Amino acid sequence: MQRRLSRRRVLAIAAVAAGLPLPGAVEEAPDAPLITWTGQVLGAVGSISLRHPDPATAERIVARSVAELHRLEAMFSLYRPDSLLVELNRRGVLAAPPPEMRQILDAALHVASLTGGVFDPTVQPVWHLYCAHFTRREADPAGPPPAAVAEALDRVGHRYLRVGPDSILFARRGMAVTLNGIAQGYITDRVVDLLREEGIGHTLVDMGEARALGTQSAVRPWRAALADPVGPERPWKTLDLVDRALASSGDDGFVFDVTGRFTHLLDPRTGLSPRRYRAVSVLAPEATTADALSTAFALLPEDMIASTLVGLPTVEAHLLRHDGSEVALRGG
Incomplete structure (x- = not known):
């Protein structure tokens, strides 16, 4: 099985001159020193960049932020045997779940509803099937047998995930949840909330999904350069990030x-990987929403993406087609 660790990443985050101060820019804070932390988060490289006039205070704030992201990672990881997510998948029920687990699953179910179930956190049985199939010696390159795919799909369905104040449970046997399409965004948002509580007004948090508060400086927004999978050294688009994710x-x-026929983007309706676009990027007010929608939109045709965005006026989708052309779809 082929693995690439650079999944779901923008190519770079950098400052870009804009010529004039941006509306709402705080005059004193953007000139303070820029402090940056980098480290591993959910299997990817994450970073926190902020401006603060006192380096000691900045280090304390960063340390608190890192402790928070690791606390959340310990809940949501599929690969830590002591995580709450692993416990839920093993037992089919989680009693007295912490508010963060309820919040992230409620957010996942909301996006599942928005997308007609195309984003579905219960798709993990299909992932398990493909992983088990392609890690076997001399695996059939055509993929698992159709009957096995159908059996895995029978254990998928966000409607059978029950999230309540006292428990989280599966209403069908053999279900399992993955948060891989939303956890990075959720952790990004929680770190941003913490930084805002600390009085930070100019920061960029990138946990695999990025969210900016304010600007990089009084005259520069944060800017993201989007990677083209065909040529990662050549961005296909740049986007300004000011109070957006x-x-x-x-x-x-x-x-x-x-051969790359079967990818991590598995359609929970069919168990297949449609490979509709080279890349999909979503801008939204919060990273949780952007993260989940980017996963769903990678599986949807353009007309269905446009239909989903009708009720989401603050969201944009930027699509890179396989022929190299691109399209921007905006909510309204």
Whole structure:
């Protein structure tokens, strides 16, 4: 099975001169020193960049932020045997869940409703099937047998995930949840909330999905350069981030087979990877929403993306087609 660790990443985050101060820019804070932390978060490289006039205070704030992201990662990881998510998948029920687990699953179910179930956190049984199939020696390159796919899909369905104040449970046997399409965005938002509480007005938090508060400086917004999977050294688009979040999905990030036919973007309705676009990026006010929608939009045709955006006036979708052309769809 082929693995690539650079999945779902914007190519770079950088400052860009804008010529004049941006509306709402705070005059004193953008000139303070820029402090940046980098480290591993949910299997990807994350970063926190902020401006603060006192380096000691900045270090304390960053340390608190890092402790928070690791606390949340310990809940949401699929690969830590002691995580709450692993416990839920193992037992089918989680008693007295912490508010963060309820919040992230409620957010996932909301996006599932928005997208007609195309974003579905219960797709994990299909992932398990493909992983087990392609890690076997001499695996059939055509993928798992159709009957096995159908059996896995029978254990998928966000309608059977029950989230309540006292418990989280599966209404069907054999279900399992993944938060891989939303956890990075949720953690990004929680770190941003913490920084805002600390009085930080100019920061960029990138946990695989990025969110900016304010600007990089009085004359520069934060700017994201979006990677083209065909040529990662050549961005296909740049987007300004001022009080907005950005999430990107690409179908080349994790592939199960050497031909790249089956990817981490699995349609919970069919169990297949449609590979509709080279890359998808979503701008939204919060990273949780941007993260989940970028996953769903990678599986949807353009007309259905446009229909979904009708009720989301603050959201934009930027699509890179396989022929190299691009389209921007905006909510309204």
